[in-house]
Amino acid sequence: MNRLRRSMLYLPGNIPSMLQDAHIYGSDSILIDLEDSVPLSEKDSARILVRNALNNIDYGDIEVTVRINPIHTDFYIDDIKAIVLGRPDAIRVPKSESAEQIKKVDELITKIEKENNIEGGYVKLMPMIETAKGVKNVHEISEASTRNVALTIGGEDLATDLGVTRTKGSEEIFTARSLVVMAAKAAGIDALDTIYSNVKDIEGLKEETKLIKKLGFSGKAVIHPNQIKPIHEVFNPTEKEIKESKKIVSAAKAAEEKGLGAITVNDKMIDYPIVDRAKKILSYAESTSK
Amino acid sequence: MKNILDRDVPKKVSSYIDLEPYYGSSNKDIIKSNDKLIGFEEVLDKLDIKDGMTISFHHHFREGDIILNKIIENLAERGVENLTLAPSSLTNVHSDTVIENVKKGVIKKIHTSGLRGKLGEEISNGLMEEPVIIRSHGGRAGAIETGRLDIDIAFIAAPTADIAGNVSGAEGPSACGALGYAAVDARNAKKTVAFTDNIVDFPVKSISIPQRLVDYVVEVNQIGDPSKIAKGALRKSVDTPPKNMIVASKVAEIIRGSRYFKEDFSLQTGSGSISLETISLLKKIMIEKEITGSFLMGGITSGHVDLLENGLFKKIFDTQSFDIGAVESINKNKLHLEIDASDYANPFNKGPLVNNLDFVILSALEIDLDFNVNVLTGSDGVLRGASGGHSDTAFGSNISIIVAPSIRGRMPTIKESVTTVITPGSDIDILVTERGICVNPKREDIKEDIRKNTSLDIIEINELKEKIESITKPANSIEFKDNIVGLVEYRDGTIIDVVREIK
Amino acid sequence: MEINKASSVGTLESSDVLISIQPENGINIEIESDVMKQYGDRIERIVRETINYFEIDNIYVKVQDQGALDYTIKARLETSLKRASESK
Numbered sequence: 001m002n003r004l005r006r007s008m009l010y011l012p013g014n015i016p017s018m019l020q021d022a023h024i025y026g027s028d029s030i031l032i033d034l035e036d037s038v039p040l041s042e043k044d045s046a047r048i049l050v051r052n053a054l055n056n057i058d059y060g061d062i063e064v065t066v067r068i069n070p071i072h073t074d075f076y077i078d079d080i081k082a083i084v085l086g087r088p089d090a091i092r093v094p095k096s097e098s099a100e101q102i103k104k105v106d107e108l109i110t111k112i113e114k115e116n117n118i119e120g121g122y123v124k125l126m127p128m129i130e131t132a133k134g135v136k137n138v139h140e141i142s143e144a145s146t147r148n149v150a151l152t153i154g155g156e157d158l159a160t161d162l163g164v165t166r167t168k169g170s171e172e173i174f175t176a177r178s179l180v181v182m183a184a185k186a187a188g189i190d191a192l193d194t195i196y197s198n199v200k201d202i203e204g205l206k207e208e209t210k211l212i213k214k215l216g217f218s219g220k221a222v223i224h225p226n227q228i229k230p231i232h233e234v235f236n237p238t239e240k241e242i243k244e245s246k247k248i249v250s251a252a253k254a255a256e257e258k259g260l261g262a263i264t265v266n267d268k269m270i271d272y273p274i275v276d277r278a279k280k281i282l283s284y285a286e287s288t289s290k
Numbered sequence: 291m292k293n294i295l296d297r298d299v300p301k302k303v304s305s306y307i308d309l310e311p312y313y314g315s316s317n318k319d320i321i322k323s324n325d326k327l328i329g330f331e332e333v334l335d336k337l338d339i340k341d342g343m344t345i346s347f348h349h350h351f352r353e354g355d356i357i358l359n360k361i362i363e364n365l366a367e368r369g370v371e372n373l374t375l376a377p378s379s380l381t382n383v384h385s386d387t388v389i390e391n392v393k394k395g396v397i398k399k400i401h402t403s404g405l406r407g408k409l410g411e412e413i414s415n416g417l418m419e420e421p422v423i424i425r426s427h428g429g430r431a432g433a434i435e436t437g438r439l440d441i442d443i444a445f446i447a448a449p450t451a452d453i454a455g456n457v458s459g460a461e462g463p464s465a466c467g468a469l470g471y472a473a474v475d476a477r478n479a480k481k482t483v484a485f486t487d488n489i490v491d492f493p494v495k496s497i498s499i500p501q502r503l504v505d506y507v508v509e510v511n512q513i514g515d516p517s518k519i520a521k522g523a524l525r526k527s528v529d530t531p532p533k534n535m536i537v538a539s540k541v542a543e544i545i546r547g548s549r550y551f552k553e554d555f556s557l558q559t560g561s562g563s564i565s566l567e568t569i570s571l572l573k574k575i576m577i578e579k580e581i582t583g584s585f586l587m588g589g590i591t592s593g594h595v596d597l598l599e600n601g602l603f604k605k606i607f608d609t610q611s612f613d614i615g616a617v618e619s620i621n622k623n624k625l626h627l628e629i630d631a632s633d634y635a636n637p638f639n640k641g642p643l644v645n646n647l648d649f650v651i652l653s654a655l656e657i658d659l660d661f662n663v664n665v666l667t668g669s670d671g672v673l674r675g676a677s678g679g680h681s682d683t684a685f686g687s688n689i690s691i692i693v694a695p696s697i698r699g700r701m702p703t704i705k706e707s708v709t710t711v712i713t714p715g716s717d718i719d720i721l722v723t724e725r726g727i728c729v730n731p732k733r734e735d736i737k738e739d740i741r742k743n744t745s746l747d748i749i750e751i752n753e754l755k756e757k758i759e760s761i762t763k764p765a766n767s768i769e770f771k772d773n774i775v776g777l778v779e780y781r782d783g784t785i786i787d788v789v790r791e792i793k
Numbered sequence: 794m795e796i797n798k799a800s801s802v803g804t805l806e807s808s809d810v811l812i813s814i815q816p817e818n819g820i821n822i823e824i825e826s827d828v829m830k831q832y833g834d835r836i837e838r839i840v841r842e843t844i845n846y847f848e849i850d851n852i853y854v855k856v857q858d859q860g861a862l863d864y865t866i867k868a869r870l871e872t873s874l875k876r877a878s879e880s881k
Contacts, residue, residue: 020862766833769830
């Protein structure tokens with residue numbers, strides 16, 4: 001089972017007090033940002049600070065990811081050279097638009113891993129789809145590297161690229177969301193959704209999270225700790241779902257032991273895909289209860 | 291013998307000896323007039339304050355107090371020396387005046403619950419020859435009522451008074467709500483003077499201190515700064531720092547899972563953002579579980595009043611009213627009661643209210659591996675806090691919960707041994723930080739409730755200490771001289787710790 | 794490494810440190826911190842070790858500490874040294 005990625009807490013990479021406390025809020029991952037939240041004049045301070053933070057702070061079991069600067073800037077090379085030395089779990093690549101870009105990043109990481117005795121393939125990748133071109137090439141991007149563990153979507157930049165405004169209903173990125181999920185699942189990796197910018201609107205956050213869960217996303221980025229618990233509540237299986245799943249799995253086991261081909265629960269015929277889904281739910285429930 | 295009404299009365303009968311005959315109703319010890327209004331300079335003349343006397347003030351005006359500074363400055367001009375200053379506490383607004391007058395010899399000794407700012411710093415650096423006496427609220431009330439702290443004159447800043455000497459804390463432009471610290475002084479001081487900027491017709495509507503205790507009433511232009519006395523409503527803020535929200539949600543969860551959380555439970559909290567957030571979370575839980583509490587106690591804010599007004603608690607016992615909402619409530623709601631420091635926490639009466647507490651939420655500057663708590667001196671050894679009701683409520687309550695950040699400005703909160711003990715570890719049950727929860731080993735019942743009824747993890751306090759130190763790295767210890775600058779009394783008057791001069 | 798210009802990195806926010814560097818003869822370190830007594834010598838040691846590591850003999854460093862942890866002090870110092878030694 002993939003690791004849980006229900007929530008990813010964004011942190012500006014140049015603020016020590018936030019880097020030190022990132023893991024106490026209960027999110028599944030943290031996303032340390034070197035891109036939009038760091039002014040141009042401070043790109044160097046941020047990357048050195050983050051490298052040191054990664055090497056010195058014990059983040060426990062949380063997945064630690066770093067968003068580097070986009071490939072069309074000069075910064076990403078120095079970012080990768082510094083950050084890989086801190087052994088982050090994954091690097092988020094903003095504005096990914098082609099397989100070639102991802103391969104370039106992959107090669108650079110490989111080189112630095114080798115030069116520094118880091119286990120090859122250690123640092124994973126999470127390409128971000130934030131432009132129309134990125135959406136167009138999403139399949140080749142998702143398959144471009146064995147380091148890819150998730151595809152993520154950046155709603156704000158995507159809307160800008162499409163020449164539209166972000167709305168509460170997010171119809172403008174609906175198709176892009178679906179395509180990202182499709183490509184991620186085809187490549188056997190996770191799909192992670194964009195931020196919900198209205199921090200005070202918890203109900204709206206929950207509604208959007210329910211929608212993206214339906215579409216197939218495994219989690220959502222977060223810009224304030226208050227958003228974490230509501231998102232987990234949406235992703236966590238309910239008591240009812242867990243009970244149902246337990247029933248289905250035991251019925252399947254019983255049928256297998258008796259050598260029966262057909263499984264019935266509540267007088268309904270249950271196909272194997274449903275049994276699989278039930279097993280996944282129970283396994284997921286176990287992880288989320290930890 | 292004959293008295294002046296020509297009645298034949300004896301000098302003695304059986305075992306009744308030394309009888310005095312009636313000599314008219316003009317016994318000069320009996321006061322007839324109830325017009326105690328007098329001028330500022332006049333009252334100080336009349337009081338004839340001598341060197342070495344003990345004078346007291348209350349701190350219900352917090353940073354908005356004017357009267358303490360005014361009186362001290364006037365006494366300095368009159369050449370009075372070697373006074374013992376015994377306010378219920380001191381705040382930043384008093385620093386300059388007190389320091390200056392200690393240096394001038396006007397003030398020789400200080401008895402207080404707390405010291406802040408420059409005054410705390412200077413005393414820690416050896417300003418005074420005599421050590422400061424630090425007492426808890428209950429300890430001070432006990433010391434006053436048993437005569438150990440003998441007050442010559444109690445100066446009371448009164449938001450409202452009438453000419454007969456009735457004082458109200460809840461009415462007037464400088465209303466502060468409860469006057470509980472002052473009430474004990476008024477009952478026991480040799481003389482009591484009320485200063486007010488709001489004289490009303492007799493009688494005052496809600497009486498905090500009754501006329502029978504008051505000698506003089508003085509009208510002044512301004513008794514305090516209202517903007518600093520009763521702040522704007524203190525409620526849970528939508529901008530509570532996320533770290534504090536984490537601690538608050540853990541505290542609410544611990545309370546919810548506790549065997550003491552049932553119908554008619556009682557609670558005392560602080561007034562900081564963690565406490566306010568906890569109250570807000572508890573409100574939801576109490577509504578959901580249909581549990582009503584019996585009373586809230588302590589420093590009261592609009593957040594507390596909200597629970598009373600929603601019928602979630604039956605009474606509020608107010609020791610200090612922190613904001614406008616609390617002042618308005620104490621003025622109009624019969625269920626919101628003013629209590630004095632002795633009712634609240636005096637260990638030597640027949641049972642203070644702290645003994646009725648189920649839960650108390652308290653802060654800490656430092657806590658050590660024995661769960662001893664320091665709320666008085668900082669990590670640099672300097673006096674900067676107050677004993678307050680900490681040791682009183684920790685003792686009396688069923689469960690005392692300390693909430694504190696695990697690190698403050700690089701200094702770990704958990705230490706091998708605290709700089710100064712205010713509350714002994716035997717009375718401290720739980721520590722809640724954003725990085726972990728620790729339970730005092732002698733409270734297996736609390737551990738059991740947390741494990742059974744919540745999804746919270748408990749960590750041993752020495753483990754949490756190590757975890758935090760691996761982040762901050764070890765600090766050099768502060769060095770002290772031998773000179774004792776403060777004596778910390780436990781609530782029963784015994785010396786629980788000392789504060790030494792820093793090097 | 795030669796320090797050939799002034800640089801300033803970091804902030805006065807809580808848990809951060811402001812490091813200001815200038816070219817000067819000899820090694821001159823000035824430290825301000827609320828936790829001077831408890832961590833002052835540790836901070837100085839970190840600064841000296843870092844300066845030695847980069848083989849710098851002439852520098853003035855002012856450290857305005859707001860309770861920064863070791864990793865932050867080292868990071869801000871390293872960045873500041875790199876900026877101060879860049880060719881113009």
